[in-house]
Amino acid sequence: MxxxxxxxxxxxELIIVGSIGIDTIRTPKAVRSRILGGSVSYAxxxxxxxxxxxxxGVVGDDFPxxxxxxxxxxxxxxxxxxxxxxxxxxxxxxxxxxxxxxRTLRTELNVFAGFKPELPPxxxxxxxxxxxxxxxxxxxxxxxxxxxxxxxxxDTMDLWINTxxxxxxxxxxxxxxxxxxxxEAKLLTGEDNLVRAARHILRWGPDYVVVKKGEHGAxxxxxxxxxVIPAFPIEQVIDPTGAGDAFAGGFMGGLARMGTKQGAVRxxxxxxxxxxxxxxxxxxxxxxxxxxxxxxxWRLAQYRRLVQV
Amino acid sequence: MxxxxxxxxxxxELIIVGSIGIDTIRTPKAVRSRILGGSVSYAxxxxxxxxxxxxxGVVGDDFPxxxxxxxxxxxxxxxxxxxxxxxxxxxxxxxxxxxxxxRTLRTELNVFAGFKPELPPxxxxxxxxxxxxxxxxxxxxxxxxxxxxxxxxxDTMDLWINTxxxxxxxxxxxxxxxxxxxxEAKLLTGEDNLVRAARHILRWGPDYVVVKKGEHGAxxxxxxxxxVIPAFPIEQVIDPTGAGDAFAGGFMGGLARMGTKQGAVRxxxxxxxxxxxxxxxxxxxxxxxxxxxxxxxWRLAQYRRLVQV
Numbered sequence: 238m239x240x241x242x243x244x245x246x247x248x249x250e251l252i253i254v255g256s257i258g259i260d261t262i263r264t265p266k267a268v269r270s271r272i273l274g275g276s277v278s279y280a281x282x283x284x285x286x287x288x289x290x291x292x293x294g295v296v297g298d299d300f301p302x303x304x305x306x307x308x309x310x311x312x313x314x315x316x317x318x319x320x321x322x323x324x325x326x327x328x329x330x331x332x333x334x335x336x337x338x339x340r341t342l343r344t345e346l347n348v349f350a351g352f353k354p355e356l357p358p359x360x361x362x363x364x365x366x367x368x369x370x371x372x373x374x375x376x377x378x379x380x381x382x383x384x385x386x387x388x389x390x391x392d393t394m395d396l397w398i399n400t401x402x403x404x405x406x407x408x409x410x411x412x413x414x415x416x417x418x419x420x421e422a423k424l425l426t427g428e429d430n431l432v433r434a435a436r437h438i439l440r441w442g443p444d445y446v447v448v449k450k451g452e453h454g455a456x457x458x459x460x461x462x463x464x465v466i467p468a469f470p471i472e473q474v475i476d477p478t479g480a481g482d483a484f485a486g487g488f489m490g491g492l493a494r495m496g497t498k499q500g501a502v503r504x505x506x507x508x509x510x511x512x513x514x515x516x517x518x519x520x521x522x523x524x525x526x527x528x529x530x531x532x533x534x535w536r537l538a539q540y541r542r543l544v545q546v
Numbered sequence: 547m548x549x550x551x552x553x554x555x556x557x558x559e560l561i562i563v564g565s566i567g568i569d570t571i572r573t574p575k576a577v578r579s580r581i582l583g584g585s586v587s588y589a590x591x592x593x594x595x596x597x598x599x600x601x602x603g604v605v606g607d608d609f610p611x612x613x614x615x616x617x618x619x620x621x622x623x624x625x626x627x628x629x630x631x632x633x634x635x636x637x638x639x640x641x642x643x644x645x646x647x648x649r650t651l652r653t654e655l656n657v658f659a660g661f662k663p664e665l666p667p668x669x670x671x672x673x674x675x676x677x678x679x680x681x682x683x684x685x686x687x688x689x690x691x692x693x694x695x696x697x698x699x700x701d702t703m704d705l706w707i708n709t710x711x712x713x714x715x716x717x718x719x720x721x722x723x724x725x726x727x728x729x730e731a732k733l734l735t736g737e738d739n740l741v742r743a744a745r746h747i748l749r750w751g752p753d754y755v756v757v758k759k760g761e762h763g764a765x766x767x768x769x770x771x772x773x774v775i776p777a778f779p780i781e782q783v784i785d786p787t788g789a790g791d792a793f794a795g796g797f798m799g800g801l802a803r804m805g806t807k808q809g810a811v812r813x814x815x816x817x818x819x820x821x822x823x824x825x826x827x828x829x830x831x832x833x834x835x836x837x838x839x840x841x842x843x844w845r846l847a848q849y850r851r852l853v854q855v
Contacts, residue, residue, distance in 0.1 A: 429643055432779045453763075467763070470740070470765065541855050544855065546849065
């Protein structure tokens with residue numbers, strides 16, 4: 238019998254909280270309607286290659302059962318997945334010709350408007366927690382429910398920087414890692430230079446700041462170190478949706494598997510970059526769901542070569 | 547006595563052809579007037595840390611003697627530096643707040659309008675040649691004058707892609723390496739994706755394509771390989787003018803010193819990135835002219851750490 242706090246190999250190591258949506262995505266070459274999306278879907282599936290993941294999110298009663306089955310195929314624990322009356326969150330967007338800029342065509346919050354993330358008791362002992370991009374109030378609400386979490390990472394966006402700065406600052410003071418994009422890092426700190434912006438955020442509390450730069454990769458800052466993570470070059474970008482979430486999922490999954498020693502953190506970040514690079518090779522989750530572990534390791538080896546001086 | 551074709555340690559290994567200008571640079575924090583600039587000034591001084599460089603360019607009779615002395619301090623051979631009656635090329639520009647975008651305020655071609663680059667006889671046996679960004683017709687005119695050059699790299703820009711495509715394509719078919727920025731690579735090839743754009747250019751002849759991405763670094767493509775070169779993160783960017791030329795100079799200087807085997811090419815590119823990173827730390831050439839070789843090696847070591855997975 239296990240003592241309280243003792244953990245076995247089937248225990249959930251990583252909890253991911255965020256949005257689940259039904260997306261319609263238009264690129265210059267194609268349109269795909271009503272496909273599974275949301276930060277939690279991308280991040281959980283990416284992380285599932287490395288560790289046992291628990292999902293926290295909300296769907297409506299229209300949520301297709303095949304999507305739930307898909308999560309199960311990746312051994313994602315769904316005790317934190319709430320289903321409530323109403324329609325699932327919907328998003329549609331269109332990408333410009335170079336695939337770097339996108340415009341939201343329509344957002345229907347639906348059941349997501351009333352989302353209050355609750356952690357099932359068995360999630361509260363997980364060592365790793367990723368708070369994907371939801372309001373800082375909800376992220377704080379999740380933080381209140383955990384006790385033994387060793388490593389909390391939170392993602393955020395310009396909307397919360399502009400409209401919910403106070404709870405966001407509260408959150409930043411309480412997490413081990415903040416992830417945000419380059420423009421958001423500058424907006425949050427008022428610094429024009431990324432290095433200064435990241436150092437500024439580190440002074441507010443986190444041990445790690447990850448600045449995401451889309452097709453240019455990402456940078457990891459700690460108080461004493463900088464790590465530059467180029468994006469893996471992809472010849473045929475089909476759909477960039479969810480790339481940042483696949484990156485975060487691969488990274489957090491890698492951390493949950495390998496720990497947070499310095500070499501492990503870099504390796505986990507490289508896994509994040511690799512997962513993101515696969516993610517953009519097909520629409521929505523199509524590439525991630527047919528990904529094999531050997532492909533991940535093969536691309537990681539290529540990735541090391543890519544940056545080796 | 548040396549046989550013809552035999553080379554000694556004091557021989558000129560690298561020839562750099564391009565513009566020499568007197569710049570006025572305005573940043574959000576300061577203005578500096580009438581300082582030494584031009585692609586050749588940046589590239590030659592950067593390269594001089596690695597090899598013996600010969601300069602080909604033109605100045606007017608107003609060119610200050612102290613600038614000529616400065617070149618000499620870096621043991622740059624000036625036999626290819628023409629001085630003709632008239633005023634030296636002048637450029638002024640202003641940087642936006644984030645230091646990434648700049649606008650040209652004024653260009654006076656002056657003596658540069660009549661520039662016809664001529665290689666002194668002793669330059670024609672140099673193994674490495676860098677054709678900085680001048681018109682492809684002039685670049686071809688230089689190519690006609692060399693016989694034993696092992697490695698020719700040419701830089702170009704949107705202006706020539708739009709107005710001198712035919713000679714540019716002729717040039718591209720005759721050089722070992724083309725350098726250009728990401729937007730220019732897409733413009734030149736009509737490809738929206740950088741990897742495809744670079745592969746497209748490789749099919750036209752060059753063995754190497756270097757795509758420059760400013761603060762995001764650069765990428766090197768060969769037919770079988772990709773190398774990603776992040777920019778060294780700089781906390782205080784004072785003046786980005788000439789960063790691309792310092793990059794090219796450091797890279798070509800590194801190649802001239804170390805050769806073109808694969809490991810050496812990557813190391814030379816890392817040197818280019820390091821030289822560019824120093825260049826932006828002060829106005830114009832101010833940081834490069836007080837740079838020490840030990841600082842270069844120290845930053846190269848930091849650079850390797852920065853990208854190490």
